[in-house]
Amino acid sequence: MNARYRRIVILTGAGISAESGIDTFRAAGGLWEQHRIEDVATPEGFARDPNLVLNFYDLRRAALANVAPNPSHMALALLEREFKGDLLLVTQNVDDLHERGGSARVLHMHGELKSALCTSCETRSPWLETMINRPPCPVCRAPTLRPDVVWFGEMPYQMGRIYQALETCDLFVSIGTSGAVYPAAGFVQEARAAGARTLELNLEPSEGSRLFHETRHGPASVLVPEWVEEVLQTGG
Numbered sequence: 001m002n003a004r005y006r007r008i009v010i011l012t013g014a015g016i017s018a019e020s021g022i023d024t025f026r027a028a029g030g031l032w033e034q035h036r037i038e039d040v041a042t043p044e045g046f047a048r049d050p051n052l053v054l055n056f057y058d059l060r061r062a063a064l065a066n067v068a069p070n071p072s073h074m075a076l077a078l079l080e081r082e083f084k085g086d087l088l089l090v091t092q093n094v095d096d097l098h099e100r101g102g103s104a105r106v107l108h109m110h111g112e113l114k115s116a117l118c119t120s121c122e123t124r125s126p127w128l129e130t131m132i133n134r135p136p137c138p139v140c141r142a143p144t145l146r147p148d149v150v151w152f153g154e155m156p157y158q159m160g161r162i163y164q165a166l167e168t169c170d171l172f173v174s175i176g177t178s179g180a181v182y183p184a185a186g187f188v189q190e191a192r193a194a195g196a197r198t199l200e201l202n203l204e205p206s207e208g209s210r211l212f213h214e215t216r217h218g219p220a221s222v223l224v225p226e227w228v229e230e231v232l233q234t235g236g
């Protein structure tokens with residue numbers, strides 16, 4: 001069977017983890033409602049009050065134990081196993097639900113809760129504990145670990161690899177993101193410029209909905225398994 005798509009890039013945001021019980025950023029009562037972005041997700045906020053920031057991320061890291069992947073995470077893992085073409089899964093999320101849902105190759109462009117970045121030796125280490133008591137860096141032993149998370153004003157990870165994939169993909173799918181934060185919110189335009197088809201799967205229209213060839217609205221746990229089934233049955 002001649003598959004319709006050969007190179008798919010998927011971008012996920014907080015909406016794919018919402019049904020697993022992780023707050024999104026902008027929904028009422030979401031993460032940012034309890035904190036100002038400037039205070040907990042910028043280098044300046046970290047410099048101003050490191051304990052507030054370390055505690056904010058310690059709580060989110062610990063909360064991972066109380067959530068589980070949902071059918072949308074499992075569906076993307078099935079796609080990774082069964083799709084015969086190239087697939088790049090880019091997530092803005094810092095949780096580990098894609099991995100726990102079975103995805104083996106996940107590009108965390110905004111870093112991960114379960115990783116620590118040492119501001120002395122700049123190495124990144126797997127990290128499951130808290131940081132509030134300034135534990136020693138596993139590599140250089142200095143007490144200078146910070147969350148390995150990309151804050152506002154910082155360069156996201158692996159942008160070269162992402163843009164290279166967007167320039168050559170024939171399908172770009174955005175799942176569960178508001179399209180409020182750049183550079184991720186601009187990926188749909190990069191994909192369109194490369195001639196790719198673009199699809200948005202989201203609970204409601206995002207800020208960038210009009211930029212997509214097709215948008216489907218509803219919960220990710222319904223839309224994503226349906227879409228994966230479609231791609232695997234008809235090649236897209």
Ligand code: BV8
Nearest residue numbers: 013014015024025026092152153176177178181182203220
């Ligand atoms: C950058 C990690 C280049 C932290 C995050 C000044 C200097 C530098 C840059 C800027 C600047 N001023 C502005 C910028 C650009 C800035 C930006 O975009 N600001 C915005 C506010 C305008 N971007 C940056 O700074 C980025 N870096 O530009 O680097 C550079 C570098 C230096 C100098 C110059 C340029 C870095 C941005 C990364 C910030 N870190 N996360 C942490 O997690 O704590 S951002 C954070 O919010 C998330 O990671 C995510 O990326 C982002 C958006 O959140 P979403 O995932 O979309 O979640 P949201 O709640 O918004 O939406 C959820 C969606 O799901 C909704 O649409 C909802 O309808 C839907 N949904 C809900 N339930 C469901 C559902 N869908 C389906 N099913 C459901 N059940």
